[in-house]
Amino acid sequence: EGNPWHATARLWDDGIIDPAQTRDVLGLAFAACLNAPIPEAPRFGVFRM
Incomplete structure (x- = not known):
């Protein structure tokens, strides 16, 4: 699961x-x-509280 292709196949990122x-x-x-x-x-x- 550390492979970049694994993450991108599950659409966890915008692609490689x-x-x-x-x-x-x-x-x-x-x-x-x-x-x-x-x-x-x-x-x-700037509003400060």
Whole structure:
């Protein structure tokens, strides 16, 4: 059960990336992140109790 294929077969993770495709997968992930709008920071301080 320590085998990575065991965990990914049970969908405990998002899958295994082939080391030869790491650059392509990271590029796709960064491109997806850049398409999302960046929300404005809230205009209130930190609430402490």
